[in-house]
Amino acid sequence: MPDVRPADPLGAVRNLGILAHVDAGKTTVTERILYVTGTTHKRGEVHDGTTVTDFDPQERDRGITIFAAAVSCDWDGHRLNLIDTPGHVDFSDEVVRSLRVLDGAVAVFDAVAGVEPQSESVWRQADRFGVPRIAFVNKLDRAGADLDWAVASIRERLHPAPLVVQLPIGSEDGFEGVVDLVRMRAWVWADGRDGGADGRGSEGGVREGAVPEVLREEAERRRRVLEEAVAELHPGALEEFCAGSGLSARTLAGALRDLTRTGEGVVVLCGSAYRNRGIEPLLDAVVAYLPSPSDVPAVRGTPDGTDRTQGAGRPDGADGVEQERAADPDAPFAALAFKVNATATGRLTYLRVYSGTIRKGDAVWDTGARRTERVGRILRVQADRHAQVDRAVAGDIVAVVGLRSARAGSTLCAPDASLVLEPPVTAEPVVSVAVEARTGTDTDRLVAALARLVEEDPSLVVRTDDETGQTVLSGLGELHLEVAVEKIRRAQGLDVRVGRPRVAYRETVVRGVAGLLHRHVKQDGGAGQFAQVVLDVEPLGVASENADGDLGGSATGFEFRSAVVGGRVPQEYVRAVEAGCRDALGEGPLGGHPVTGLRVVLKDGATHVKDSSEMAFRTAGRLALREALRASTMALLEPVVEVTVTAPDDAVGGVLGDLSARRGRVTGSTTRAGAAVVTATVPLAELFGYATRLRSRTQGRGVFTARPVGYAPAPAR
Incomplete structure (x- = not known):
């Protein structure tokens, strides 16, 4: 890799997460990173329950990551703040909260399984947050491992431009190293089960040398393919590619960095974390290609509209106007809390500091709780171990002690420079x-x-x-x-x-009503209440009733718009009607379930010169929508999940029959590494106890994963 040591301190920081499907090896990758960087002196193993990041007793008992864990380490003059995220779909909310505060990520894929359901899910979540990624194809030492097949699955299912920068040396159990196609050098590891004295190259850990002669022709061919792929995407690389005989290592590395940070391409590396092979080049790639806090756009937020000295709105009228805060230690302090952990020694609040500096004893404003808190201690986190520091600056990920009211998603800022950052969206329970x-x-x-x-x-x-x-x-x-x-x-x-x-369950509108008029009048002495609204209610999107009376779609969400003309309902009252309609969505007429999948249009209304108010119109909106829902044709929706079952070929018949009995709809079937992989959409209610049933039908050899895909019509009950 080229020398990428930055001139500014923020450029020496990388905030990244490890993302993957369950059992792809991301915790093992994290453990090897900690070992190779010298942060730990003994490699933790998931199967032995000795990992640093999976420190919770349940994680060690179950052998899976449940809670996102933050650790810090140093590599080549850079500090890496690393978050190991869960891979199981039930803990995807932890992944979302982590992605919200990361600048980059390493997506880990199994070289045998390729892109798996949760791999795809976390990839899409990273897309939503605009998090640049590099890919690490793990477990190349397994039987059936195939780098090219795994890359093809990345291209087909995730749709990025995969830019493969390594060629494996050996295959399956004979995998022993990689060829770096950027510098055309080979990395070869000794027996990765003990990795030499320190796993970092001394006493035979890893050797760097010339490309093996037997692989030279193939390496040159793949280097040419890489150059062509990069030249198609990067104008600067295209210019050099067309002008000469190819791209220099410096130009190629710079283009790969640009494409990674814009999301136009994803650098693909490979290795075997369990055997300690491929970790050093992965760390070099993290430093070379993923952005630092100073490389990402300035965070944006809105003032919270409170003057702490007067308890009133800001006098400058800046409420609601977006502001930017650059990643500058001298700027006003702003941070986002993304995790809260109650421990025996106190309440830890994990922060990503976006701007400014925070010191022990500082007072900060919690925009969610609307109160001032004082920072007791600042901790550099190593999973369940902590090292106290005097301050944290822009770009840092730390934990603080002493905040009593901060929640995940709360913004903490300087009391005299308030800013509300967009919190991560919390998943809806099912x-x-x-x-x-x-x-x-x-x-x-x-x-x-x-x-x-x-x-x-x-x-x-x-x-x-x-x-x-x-x-x-x-x-x-x-x-x-x-x-x-x-x-x-x-x-x-x-x-x-x-x-x-x-x-x-949820309720939705199949056939709505038009022109429903509701008049809210209340007079009990003094100022009265008067509001009149006319609403149209209709299904949202594809939700409709077909000729047989069955629900033909399962659109979710809520839309509100006003079609009032002539100012018959002032704008502030329109907003109140919308708020009232949202109040009515909490309880539907069929069974008291929340209502989704509808559009409400305010067609007309009337006001009274004295008795109309926002409260009156909010009440009218709530009561009118409840009345409209009772008059509409409603249907019940149930959550559905996409299930991917991997089972031996001789058990496929039983698996398909069981899925059909659970009201499942098979959407695909393939063969992978000698086993059948069946994909089906199944109502969540039918999956309770499925793991035990699947094991009994496949003599313990079948496994499945599931991910939510939305709601579908429920059968009549």
């Missing part, structure tokens, strides 16, 4: 269980434990069922809720009873 303490004396402790859970994980929701009085815990899947309940049992020593899982 599965619920009733929970209760086994003894009445533990009820209060359970309530406190649930409140702490929700504080740490915003994707969990706790409510009380109005009909039964039960406490209901809702989350993103069976495993999500199982982990949450087990955490209460272990951390609090509570004996908790859990009911059967239930899915979160």
Whole structure:
């Protein structure tokens, strides 16, 4: 790699995440990075329960990542702030919150399985946040591993331009190194199971040398393919490519850096993290191609509109106007809290500092809680271990102690320069269980434990069922809720009873109503209330009723627009009507489920010179939409998931029959590495207990993954 040491301190920082499908090896990649950089002196193993980042007892027991863990290490004069994210779909909210604060990412793929369902999901999430990525094809030492096949799956399913910069030396169990196609040099590792004395090249760990003669022709061919692919995408590289016999290593590396940061291409590397092969070139690529905090656009936010000295709106009228904060240590302080963790030693709030500097003892303004907090301590995080520091500057990812009210998504800023940053969107729960303490004396402790859970994980929701009085815990899947309940049992020593899982249904409009008039009049002495609205309600998108009376689509969401002319309803009252309609969406007429998939149009209205107000129109909007929904043809929606089942060929018949019995619709079937891979869309309610059933039908050899794909019509109940 070329010398990429920056002149400014921010340029020496990389904030990146490790993203992948479950079991692709991202935690092992993280552990090897920590070992190779000298941060740890013994490689942690997932199967032994000795990993640094999977430190929670449940993570070690289950062998999967459940909670995003932050670590820091140094490589080639750069500091890498690294977040190891979960791969299971039930914990995708942790991934989203992490992506919101990262500048780059390494996407890890299995060289045998290629792009898997959750790989695709986290890739799309990274697209939404504009996070530049490089790809690492892992497990090249496995039987059936094929770099070219894995790259083809990246191209077909993720649709980037994959730019392969390495050629494997050896295959499957004989994989021993890679050829760097940028510099045309070879990296060869000794037995990666012990990696030499320190795994970093001394005493036979890794050797760099000339390309093996047997691979020279193939390496030159692949280098030419790489140059052509880069020249097609990069104008500067195209100019040099056409002018001479090819691209220099310097030009090629610069073009790869530009294409990575714009998202027009993705650099692909390969290796075997378990055998400690390919990690050093991966670290070089992180430094060379992924952006630093000073390379990404300035963060944007809006003032929170509060003058702390007067308790009123800002006098400069800047409310709602977007502002930028550059990644400058001397700028006003602004940071986003992306994770909260209650530990035995205190409440940790994880921050990404976007601008300014924060020091121990500083006062910060929490725009969510609208209160001033004081920073007790600032910690550099190493998973479950921490090192205290005196300050954190723009570009840092740290944890702070002393913030009592900050939540994930809260903006913390300088009290005299307020700014509200856009928080990550929290996923909507789809599965619920009733929970209760086994003894009445533990009820209060359970309530406190649930409140702490929700504080740490915003994707969990706790409510009380109005009909039964039960406490209901809702989350993103069976495993999500199982982990949450087990955490209460272990951390609090509570004996908790859990009911059967239930899915979160929705209601939608199949056929709406037009011209529904509602007049809200209330007179009880003094100023009265008057508001009149006329609403049209119709299905949103493709939701419609076909000739057989079945729902033909499952569009979700809510749209509101005004078609009022002549100023018959002032704009501030229009906004109040919309707020009232949103209030009415919480409870539908079929079974009290939330309503989605509809469009409301305010057609007309009337006001009273004295008695009309925003409150009156909000009430009118709420009551009018409830009346309209009762008059509409409604349908029930249920959450559906895409299931990918991998099973032996001789068990496919049983798998297909079981999916059909669960109201599944098979959408694809392929053969991969000697096993059948079946993809189907299945109602979430039918998947409870499926893992046990699949194991029994396949003699323990079948596995499945699932990811949410939306809502579909539910059968009549």
